[in-house]
Amino acid sequence: MPAIVGIVQVVSIGSSGVLNIGDVFQVQPVSSAKTFAGAGSFNTGDGLYVYNALSNTNTYDQDAVDQPIALNV
Template sequence: MPSIVGPIKINSVGGGVVNFGDAFYLSPKSTSKTNAGSGALNTGDFINTNSGINSTNPFDPDISDQNMTGNA
């Protein structure tokens, strides 16, 4: 279904997929995991993050979060 896309700002793309419009099939080509505290990964032009005391729990009981099987 066609759509109207407004102003766009892309600072960088590192091996990712950028899609504008209709898409039938998109799949990731790599996987990773990042642990960060609240407000640590905010991006943009004008960021104002006010977070009090926080902690990050990096414990993850899953064996695998996203498999690469079948993503060629």
């Protein structure tokens, strides 16, 4: 059954958002991200004490593409 859509005002859509008006079979937003973080970066809690004397984060990645999304439709 076809959708009947009235007036629509779109103020903004985020960079990874999807807007669909009407009938649709499947909506599948696709995104990819890589995060580098040093020691103790994602620790959470009350009264947390993290001691990192000499710490560095290795960001060298020999792969050209880690998670291809070009033909992921």
